[in-house]
Amino acid sequence: xxxxxxxxxxxxxxxxxxxxxxxxxxxxxxxxxxxxxxxxxxxxxxxxxxxxxxxxxxxxxxxxxxxxxxxxxxxxxxxxxxxxxxxxxxxxxxxxxxxxxxxxxxxxxxxxxxxxxxxxxxxxxxxxxxxxxxxxxxxxxxxxxxxxxxxxxxxxxxxxxxxxxxxxxxxxxxxxxxxxxxxxxxxxxxxxxxxxxxxxxxxxxxxxxxxxxxxxxxxxxxxxxxxxxxxxxxxxxxxxxxxxxxxxxxxxxxxxxxxxxxxxxxxxxxxxxxxx
Numbered sequence: 001x002x003x004x005x006x007x008x009x010x011x012x013x014x015x016x017x018x019x020x021x022x023x024x025x026x027x028x029x030x031x032x033x034x035x036x037x038x039x040x041x042x043x044x045x046x047x048x049x050x051x052x053x054x055x056x057x058x059x060x061x062x063x064x065x066x067x068x069x070x071x072x073x074x075x076x077x078x079x080x081x082x083x084x085x086x087x088x089x090x091x092x093x094x095x096x097x098x099x100x101x102x103x104x105x106x107x108x109x110x111x112x113x114x115x116x117x118x119x120x121x122x123x124x125x126x127x128x129x130x131x132x133x134x135x136x137x138x139x140x141x142x143x144x145x146x147x148x149x150x151x152x153x154x155x156x157x158x159x160x161x162x163x164x165x166x167x168x169x170x171x172x173x174x175x176x177x178x179x180x181x182x183x184x185x186x187x188x189x190x191x192x193x194x195x196x197x198x199x200x201x202x203x204x205x206x207x208x209x210x211x212x213x214x215x216x217x218x219x220x221x222x223x224x225x226x227x228x229x230x231x232x233x234x235x236x237x238x239x240x241x242x243x244x245x246x247x248x249x250x251x252x253x254x255x256x257x258x259x260x261x262x263x264x265x266x267x268x269x270x271x272x273x274x275x276x
Contacts, residue, residue, distance in 0.1 A: 006245075011028070014186065020136065031249065032244060032245060032246060032247055032248060032249075033078040033081065033209075033245070034074065034078075034079035034205060034206075034246065034248045034250075034251075035210045035249055035250050036073070036074070036077060036203075037071065037073075037074040037177075037205050037246050038071055038248070038250045039204075039250075039253075040066075040070040040073075040117070041067065041070060041201070041202065042170050044066050044067055044070070044198075045194070045195070045198055047063070048060065048189075048191065048193045048194060049222075051191060051193035052066075053190055053194070054190075054191070057188070057190070058191045058264055060190060060191070060193075060194055061161045061187055061188075061189045061195055062161070062168055062202055063189075063193060063194060064154070064157065064158065064189050064193075064197055065158055065161050065162060067154075067194075067197055067198055067201055068121055068151075068154055068155060068158045068201070071120070071204065071205065072119070072120040072121055074128065075120045075129070075203055075208075076120070078245070079129065079130075079133055079134060080210075080213065081245045082133075082134050082212065082216060082245070083133065083134065085238070085241055085245065086134065086216060086219055086224075087118050087176075087223070087224060087227040087229045087230065088219055088223060088228075089134040089135060090204060092100040093134070093135060094102075097150050099224045114182045118211075121149070121155040121159075122152070122155055123148050123149065123152040123155070126138075127148075132211075135211070136215055139166070142205075142208050143207055143211065144208060144211055147200065147203045147204040147207050150199055150200045150203070150204070151201065151204045152175075152187060153176060153200075153203070154200060156168075156172040156175050156176050157172075157187050160186075160187050161187055162171055164175075166182050166187040166188075166190075167186055167187075168184075168185045168186070168187060169184070173185055180229070201256060209246055209248070212214075212246070213242070213246040216242050216245075216246075217242065217270050217275060218275045220235070220238060220242055220270075221238055221270055221271065221274075221275050222275070224238065236267065238266045239263070239265060243253055243263040243266070243267075248265070
């Protein structure tokens with residue numbers, strides 16, 4: 001007997017995942033957050049050639065999503081590291097919720113559990129997290145505003161790629177100030193656009209890394225010595241931890257640091273200039 005309910009598409013099948021553990025593996029970050037970003041960025045970019053991008057146009061938007069994802073992870077790693085070190089950030093974040101599951105998975109980076117329910121693929125979310133977790137306000141005159149706004153444009157594209165098969169929703173198109181269209185507007189990312197997007201993300205990461213290094217260095221000099229948590233502590237060793245959190249071996253190796261100094265010389269310069 002014919003079944004009319006089966007006349008519009010293929011029949012449903014039952015497929016079970018054999019072993020979900022085969023889809024994951026443990027990962028132990030061994031570098032600073034910025035170097036972890038560089039490492040993952042280079043993996044993504046090296047997977048795509050101009051020829052591949054032309055012959056596989058549907059794959060490139062997915063790589064853009066990955067680029068934004070590793071940028072978000074940089075924020076999580078850096079903010080978690082700052083909370084671990086900075087008494088001011090500890091106080092600001094002390095009332096924040098921590099996902100209990102982090103105790104069993106990723107407990108070596110437990111502070112990251114505070115950010116599991118926070119998306120950093122939104123400019124306002126980044127600003128709010130900086131303010132509420134580490135007590136740092138990104139003001140309109142801040143050097144971070146320009147790269148943040150450019151990153152925000154990529155996040156609007158990401159929303160379409162992830163949530164609507166690359167079709168831009170009206171609100172995303174309006175935020176991007178695109179001209180009106182009677183037909184659906186689809187995200188189209190080629191090789192050159194991917195390279196540009198990577199530069200946008202890298203520019204933001206570098207700006208944040210320098211800005212928050214300055215913030216923590218000033219706190220180390222002016223605020224930390226007077227806090228009960230660090231009274232009598234070795235301030236030189238504390239600065240070394242700050243340095244390790246922000247220092248990029250990748251940039252140093254490639255001659256990209258504009259003022260290359262050792263952590264000792266940098267520490268002494270901070271003290272001698274009164275962090276000016």
